[in-house]
Amino acid sequence: MEKNKIIICPYEEVTMADIHKCLEMGFTTVEDIKRLTRVGMGPCQGRDCIHIVVDEISKFNHIKKSDIELMHIRPNLANIPLKALMEHKK
């Protein structure tokens, strides 16, 4: 199977090959893989992709999915232009 043709995050162009490379290097948390690949940092903020990352961590390390911590969700969930923040001062 061509892992580099399986797209996990279309926004950040993260492939299954990228995820497996992280796993083989010994990174086993969603947060680690997020920081290394930018998966989950696109406009959908992990909505479309993190479940696939969790599946792969679970399969690779034989861990139950319920034992895998999801990534932290922080504001902002969507983009706000800097202009809006500047004007908001008043």
Next chain:
Amino acid sequence: MLHYDLVIIGGGVTGLSAAVEASNLKMKTLLVEQGFTLGGHTRFFNEGYVQSFVRKINNNYVDLLLNHSVVGVYDDLVLSISDGNDFVKVQTKSILVSTGSYQKRISFPNNDLPNIYGYLTLLEMIKLHQVKPGNNVIIVGDEIHEMLIETLENSDINIVKIIDKTDLIEAYGDEVYQGITTKKGNFQSDFLIVSDGNLPHNEILRMLNCEMVFDQEEQSWFPKSVDYMTSIKGVFVAGNVKSFKNAEENVFDGSSAVKAIFNYLGEMHGKK
């Protein structure tokens, strides 16, 4: 800063039925919906049902904010809400999270080819935009909604094959999708639908650090709740983000949650 008794996040049937109940109870309410239309996924199946709720919302009590999404939410019940150009800050006494669910993507080689759609995307194209992407289709996935089959039949789209997810090897095509290779042979179609069920839209709850429980059956995280209130004071949940249900059950959930919120706010007020 705007002030409300209740902010409802998500304008699907759960949020709409909650807004109707809030109208009846004369609560000053803001309903925030990310899309341009109300009714969520139910709109693809039963527009009349959705409109029956929209008509009952009293605009004297409920403000509707379409095409806006909640970008930040904090446990002192302050929210920031944006349409991508500007944002507003809202202080509320309670929040109802009714963000529902979203189609699950699956991973297979060439899953980014054009003409591969999620089942909700396809229903939206056909039902809301009257766009027919092709004459024959292959469906892959474990959860196939009967409404999807019905919609395809009514649109004269021929179902070439329904493929089990575990049999799928890869999709192929030169720049656009042409067909799939499976353990049982190769099949061709104009387009491919991925229909593998939904995931709860729980980002708002997780931003608030609500206590979550892993549901073995759905293989997803859902919030802990007691009488619709999550582990965060004043933050309530209803609808598919609480547990997967059908539209009628979600409608009941939405109005029951608002009754619980009304009682909660009454008790809070009594204490003062």
